[in-house]
Amino acid sequence: MGVVRTYLDRMARRYAALPRPARLALIVLLVIFFYVLPLLRPPIITTEQIDFGGVMFGVAATALVAVGLNIVIGYAGLLDLGYIGFYLVGAYTTGVLTAYHFAWPFFLVLPLAVVVTMATGVLLGWPTLRVRGDYLAIVTLGFGEIIRLIVTNVGWLGAAAGIKDIPHPPNIGPAPKPPFDQGGLFSIPSLQWDGIIPSIDQGRDTRFLIFGALSAVPYYWLILTFLILILFADRLVKDSRVGRAWEATREDEDAAELMGVPTFRFKLLAFALGAAIGGLSGSLYASSQGGYINPQSFPLLLSILFVAAVIVGGAGSRWGAIVGGTLVAYLPERFREFADFRLLVFGLALMILPVYRPQGLLPPRRTIRARVAAKEIDQLEGRDDAQTEVL
Amino acid sequence: MAERARVLEVDDVTLRFGGLTALDSVSLHIDEGEILGMIGPNGAGKTTAFNVITGVYQPTSGAVRFEGQPLAGLKKHAITRRGIARTFQNIRLFNSMTALENVLVGADAHHSSGVLSALFRTSKHRREEDDGHERGMELLEFMGLTSRADELAANLSYGDQRRLEIARAMATGPKLLCLDEPAAGFNPQEKVQLMELIKRVRDRGYTVLLIEHDMRLVMGVTDRIVVLEFGKKIAEGTPAEIRDDPAVIAAYLGVDEDAS
Amino acid sequence: MDFSFLFTNIVELTITGLAIGAVYSLVALGYTMVYGVLQLINFAHSEVFMYGTFAVAWVFVFLHGTVPVTQSLGSTIGLLVVALLAAMALSAAIALVIERVAYRPLLKRGAPRLMALISAIGASFALSELMGLRDRVVGWVGLRDNLDNYVSKARDTYSNPVTIQPDTVFHVGSYGVKNVDIMVIVAALLMMIALDQFVRRTRFGRGMRAVAQDPDSAALMGVNASRIVRGTFVLGGMMAGAAATLYMVKIGSTRQDSGFILGVKAFTAAVLGGIGNLRGALVGGLILGVAENYGAGIFGTQWKDVVSFVLLILILLVRPSGLLGESLGKARA
Numbered sequence: 009m010g011v012v013r014t015y016l017d018r019m020a021r022r023y024a025a026l027p028r029p030a031r032l033a034l035i036v037l038l039v040i041f042f043y044v045l046p047l048l049r050p051p052i053i054t055t056e057q058i059d060f061g062g063v064m065f066g067v068a069a070t071a072l073v074a075v076g077l078n079i080v081i082g083y084a085g086l087l088d089l090g091y092i093g094f095y096l097v098g099a100y101t102t103g104v105l106t107a108y109h110f111a112w113p114f115f116l117v118l119p120l121a122v123v124v125t126m127a128t129g130v131l132l133g134w135p136t137l138r139v140r141g142d143y144l145a146i147v148t149l150g151f152g153e154i155i156r157l158i159v160t161n162v163g164w165l166g167a168a169a170g171i172k173d174i175p176h177p178p179n180i181g182p183a184p185k186p187p188f189d190q191g192g193l194f195s196i197p198s199l200q201w202d203g204i205i206p207s208i209d210q211g212r213d214t215r216f217l218i219f220g221a222l223s224a225v226p227y228y229w230l231i232l233t234f235l236i237l238i239l240f241a242d243r244l245v246k247d248s249r250v251g252r253a254w255e256a257t258r259e260d261e262d263a264a265e266l267m268g269v270p271t272f273r274f275k276l277l278a279f280a281l282g283a284a285i286g287g288l289s290g291s292l293y294a295s296s297q298g299g300y301i302n303p304q305s306f307p308l309l310l311s312i313l314f315v316a317a318v319i320v321g322g323a324g325s326r327w328g329a330i331v332g333g334t335l336v337a338y339l340p341e342r343f344r345e346f347a348d349f350r351l352l353v354f355g356l357a358l359m360i361l362p363v364y365r366p367q368g369l370l371p372p373r374r375t376i377r378a379r380v381a382a383k384e385i386d387q388l389e390g391r392d393d394a395q396t397e398v399l
Numbered sequence: 400m401a402e403r404a405r406v407l408e409v410d411d412v413t414l415r416f417g418g419l420t421a422l423d424s425v426s427l428h429i430d431e432g433e434i435l436g437m438i439g440p441n442g443a444g445k446t447t448a449f450n451v452i453t454g455v456y457q458p459t460s461g462a463v464r465f466e467g468q469p470l471a472g473l474k475k476h477a478i479t480r481r482g483i484a485r486t487f488q489n490i491r492l493f494n495s496m497t498a499l500e501n502v503l504v505g506a507d508a509h510h511s512s513g514v515l516s517a518l519f520r521t522s523k524h525r526r527e528e529d530d531g532h533e534r535g536m537e538l539l540e541f542m543g544l545t546s547r548a549d550e551l552a553a554n555l556s557y558g559d560q561r562r563l564e565i566a567r568a569m570a571t572g573p574k575l576l577c578l579d580e581p582a583a584g585f586n587p588q589e590k591v592q593l594m595e596l597i598k599r600v601r602d603r604g605y606t607v608l609l610i611e612h613d614m615r616l617v618m619g620v621t622d623r624i625v626v627l628e629f630g631k632k633i634a635e636g637t638p639a640e641i642r643d644d645p646a647v648i649a650a651y652l653g654v655d656e657d658a659s
Numbered sequence: 660m661d662f663s664f665l666f667t668n669i670v671e672l673t674i675t676g677l678a679i680g681a682v683y684s685l686v687a688l689g690y691t692m693v694y695g696v697l698q699l700i701n702f703a704h705s706e707v708f709m710y711g712t713f714a715v716a717w718v719f720v721f722l723h724g725t726v727p728v729t730q731s732l733g734s735t736i737g738l739l740v741v742a743l744l745a746a747m748a749l750s751a752a753i754a755l756v757i758e759r760v761a762y763r764p765l766l767k768r769g770a771p772r773l774m775a776l777i778s779a780i781g782a783s784f785a786l787s788e789l790m791g792l793r794d795r796v797v798g799w800v801g802l803r804d805n806l807d808n809y810v811s812k813a814r815d816t817y818s819n820p821v822t823i824q825p826d827t828v829f830h831v832g833s834y835g836v837k838n839v840d841i842m843v844i845v846a847a848l849l850m851m852i853a854l855d856q857f858v859r860r861t862r863f864g865r866g867m868r869a870v871a872q873d874p875d876s877a878a879l880m881g882v883n884a885s886r887i888v889r890g891t892f893v894l895g896g897m898m899a900g901a902a903a904t905l906y907m908v909k910i911g912s913t914r915q916d917s918g919f920i921l922g923v924k925a926f927t928a929a930v931l932g933g934i935g936n937l938r939g940a941l942v943g944g945l946i947l948g949v950a951e952n953y954g955a956g957i958f959g960t961q962w963k964d965v966v967s968f969v970l971l972i973l974i975l976l977v978r979p980s981g982l983l984g985e986s987l988g989k990a991r992a
């Protein structure tokens with residue numbers, strides 16, 4: 009743990025010290041790498057028993073959710089245990105509007121789902137964000153459960169059977185004509201590895217760009233694109249009056265209010281934006297490969313896993329959220345033996361981390377600086393084992 | 400002293416916490432451009448008076464008027480935007496933010512760019528950011544904190560934290576600046592320096608309401624003094640008048656040592 | 660909506676509501692006491708209860724075997740007393756573990772409240788999962804076969820082999836009131852009276868109230884605050900163990916995740932009555948139990964949980980200090 013921690017800290021600091029063009033180049037490379045990752049299928053990290061593209065889709069979806077939840081928990085300091093509710097609203101809005109009652113086109117419904125989820129966030133946040141911080145956790149838990157019970161019991165929303173045949177996003181290029189013509193503009197092959205020697209895998213093509221049963225990679229690309237866009241937006245907003253207001257509110261709500269920050273409005277904003285991102289992710293999930301959702305797809309446990317992703321990654325850090333989301337979604341798929349123990353392990357992590365590493369694996373950069381500075385002060389003062397606590 | 404505009408009027412304010420009357424029919428006013436001292440033994444109700452003025456508590460009865468307008472029912476942040484800013488007896492900075500960011504939060508009180516401005520980096524966003532940085536750095540310089548601008552508030556020295564609180568309050572662009580024992584925990588020399596600083600703050604056009612325990616210091620910087628004891632105003636006047644007031648002497652007898 | 664159903668069954672809905680409400684009250688005590696002394700929500704308290712329910716079932720399996728039988732309350736009472744003691748012991752032990760692992764290290768560091776809450780959430784999941792994986796865990800230590808009766812189908816419903824047959828003791832209108840419900844209500848009341856007296860009269864209780872009012876001056880007066888905190892967890896655990904026993908009498912089976920919903924409801928009961936207030940927990944639990952039964956009667960049972968959650972949200976918005984007001988210290992008990 010200690011080794012990982014100093015290593016990560018050092019990497020983060022080294023990155024921060026790079027000149028701007030180098031940082032940019034690094035990011036572009038990283039982005040390209042992540043787009044082609046499911047085609048590269050590198051040994052060790054590729055899941056062999058399960059479709060790797062599908063796993064990567066799940067990872068990206070969870071990372072997206074974690075980035076959204078990080079706004080609520082990490083930036084604004086609001087512990088939302090019912091975040092799954094927003095994921096559900098996004099998914100069901102999509103299901104109802106594209107399949108169950110209407111047949112509207114996907115790219116019209118997607119923004120609608122985001123808006124509906126955002127409105128839900130405001131509706132739930134309006135009454136609940138006035139209650140004390142720790143009560144908020146329980147109230148949001150209650151709301152998450154209420155939303156799930158509503159879709160389970162209301163026939164108009166598919167009840168327990170759920171909604172099936174949700175259409176995929178529109179293809180680019182000619183539609184596939186089964187059984188032989190796979191449609192699309194062109195094929196992109198995958199690699200296969202013999203030890204460390206790569207070769208072209210003949211049987212594993214991805215048609216550009218067909219959303220279908222054959223390959224999950226296009227879905228992954230779609231959600232990765234959204235994830236990148238959201239990350240940019242997240243950065244722009246965090247680095248502005250809004251981000252400062254969130255942080256001030258999280259640090260000391262009364263003091264923030266007395267410095268002219270309308271804290272309630274900003275908390276509501278964080279809640280709404282977080283909800284919108286949850287809704288976006290839910291909407292993409294609903295129209296993903298299976299095209300099928302039901303109430304069991306949204307257990308409250310998942311909410312806690314999302315919280316774990318944010319806390320484990322490092323609350324308040326968007327890269328931390330991605331790392332946390334990736335761990336939560338990837339580890340159980342890669343290590344199937346681990347899948348059954350996933351909740352246990354992340355439960356333990358949630359329990360232990362606040363004690364030993366409250367700032368998470370990849371804390372926000374300023375937290376790193378704060379800790380370095382605090383350590384220096386401690387050394388000057390002759391102490392050695394003090395830590396700054398940050399949430 | 401010439402007739403000056405009244406910045407703040409506290410009119411017959413009473414505040415009860417359950418059985419305890421923390422403020423008992425207190426009336427006072429502050430004129431534009433003056434430094435009004437507020438003194439009184441521990442538990443006299445000084446901080447409570449600040450809390451009423453800044454909207455933390457609603458008075459049980461009575462009214463607070465700022466520039467002639469009643470403040471009743473206004474939210475705290477709205478009162479701040481009207482032009483009353485404060486510091487805290489126990490330092491309450493935003494610890495995970497840098498010194499400059501703390502001041503920026505104050506400066507943001509008069510900004511209005513939201514998510515969309517931030518997303519599209521509109522000219523309004525840039526104008527407000529520039530304005531905030533400029534004002535923030537200027538205030539940090541005024542407080543002698545320029546070199547600490549990028550330091551986290553938590554890592555500043557105690558004295559710097561106290562000064563940063565004042566800078567943050569000034570950044571909200573107040574007319575009236577309320578300082579709650581800004582020199583608490585300072586040594587005598589630092590205290591004198593701070594009082595000089597407060598005079599300079601006034602000279603920049605701020606009106607100052609100052610809580611301070613140390614009688615001698617208060618006498619040196621204030622134009623007028625209000626004395627509270629057990630929630631009641633027991634005296635009001637120029638430093639010279641207060642010094643000779645028998646009620647004040649009685650209130651401070653035996654209290655003076657541990658308070659100063 | 661079906662008001663006629665509510666009116667024709669009002670007696671039954673009230674009495675069964677009071678019985679399940681009494682269980683909520685006992686669990687709520689744990690939330691309320693810990694909140695009283697630490698101002699923290701012990702999110703993992705639901706698992707303290709859940710372990711108690713398993714202790715009860717295990718005692719029955721151990722002393723009675725796995726063959727399902729149905730018998731009267733009277734002939735089960737001896738077994739029930741043993742189960743009660745076992746449940747109280749296991750629940751108290753779990754509560755202590757939570758205090759030791761999820762709270763004490765954080766309190767020592769003066770970590771933010773939210774961190775303590777997150778740690779407790781983690782503890783809650785870890786404990787619930789541990790129960791759900793108990794077959795694997797005993798497998799690792801090689802006891803899988805010996806303990807099969809206790810650990811098989813770890814993620815499924817685990818039933819008490821002895822089903823208690825409710826007998827009618829008297830009639831109110833046309834409804835025959837069952838002995839099981841009476842027993843549950845009376846037993847819960849007795850436990851609560853005992854706790855109330857304990858907190859009012861003993862040295863420990865005085866210490867608890869002192870810490871609740873003001874930890875610093877309590878420490879000055881020589882109260883050992885960390886001992887009080889530990890004791891508070893243990894007391895809360897014992898009450899949860901008692902609740903678990905009564906729950907098993909009424910419901911008869913449990914699951915690794917049965918603590919979750921019950922925990923939220925007990926927390927609702929604590930907030931409803933005024934968190935930190937022992938008598939508030941009693942009042943809150945009983946009101947909640949009856950209210951959700953009435954709500955289920957009107958809207959249908961599938962909306963029962965929604966009724967409690969809505970009630971929780973309403974109470975937090977309208978009167979966050981609860982019906983009887985907050986504070987262990989101020990309420991004098």
Ligand SMILES: Nc1ncnc2c1ncn2[C@@H]1O[C@H](COP(=O)(O)OP(=O)(O)OP(=O)(O)O)[C@@H](O)[C@H]1O
Nearest residue numbers: 416419421439440441442443444445446447448488
């Ligand atoms: N929120 C509150 N609830 C109950 N009593 C309060 C509250 N705030 C202040 N008091 C009480 O009101 C009285 C006045 O307190 P206040 O903090 O205003 O005194 P002060 O003059 O600022 O004293 P000091 O010099 O110690 O700062 C005290 O008796 C205090 O205990």
Ligand SMILES: [Mg+2]
Nearest residue numbers: 445446447488
């Ligand atoms: Mg004071």
